Amino acid sequence: MKKIVIAAFAFILSLNAFATDHLGKPQQVDGLSVYIMSEPVDAYYKLGQVGTGTSSKLSEMLKQAIKNVKKQYPDADGVIFDPEKNLGYGIKFK
Numbered sequence: 295m296k297k298i299v300i301a302a303f304a305f306i307l308s309l310n311a312f313a314t315d316h317l318g319k320p321q322q323v324d325g326l327s328v329y330i331m332s333e334p335v336d337a338y339y340k341l342g343q344v345g346t347g348t349s350s351k352l353s354e355m356l357k358q359a360i361k362n363v364k365k366q367y368p369d370a371d372g373v374i375f376d377p378e379k380n381l382g383y384g385i386k387f388k
């Protein structure tokens with residue numbers, strides 16, 4: 295009986311380990327949370343869209359998007375960057 299209780303307890307603990315969320319944390323750049331091809335889990339609203347320049351390098355487009363968000367939306371909390379559309383979105387958390 296004792297072995298069954300221990301086995302059941304171990305089984306429940308192992309299920310709990312698999313049930314936890316594995317969420318990433320955004321990188322902070324110039325005071326903004328940066329989301330690349332992803333969205334925040336927390337509630338937010340979009341302040342507006344910004345351009346990312348004409349560079350073909352991802353890092354340069356991201357730098358330009360961050361610069362534009364900080365300039366156009368000084369109260370922004372973050373930026374969602376979509377390299378496929380060459381767009382960035384300034385966001386504010388609710």
